[in-house]
Amino acid sequence: MRIVPQRHINAYKQITIPLNLALLTCYLPPILTRSVPLTKPARKKKKKRKRTLLSDKKT
Numbered sequence: 001m002r003i004v005p006q007r008h009i010n011a012y013k014q015i016t017i018p019l020n021l022a023l024l025t026c027y028l029p030p031i032l033t034r035s036v037p038l039t040k041p042a043r044k045k046k047k048k049r050k051r052t053l054l055s056d057k058k059t
Helices: 006-058
Strands: none
Touching: none
16 A cells, blocks of 8 residues: 555645535536426426316317
8 A cells, every 4th residue: 555645635635625616516506496496387387288188188
């Protein structure tokens, strides 16, 4: 096992932490914005579609 110098560990932390934060900030808001608004309109659309299908069947 090679002993990794402390400089490399610090550099690694400095690189990875901002990247992780950037990834979280990039990916989390779209997921939240997609999951919250899409569920509500999707349900409404499904209900409307069901009504149209029922009306088509009746006629």
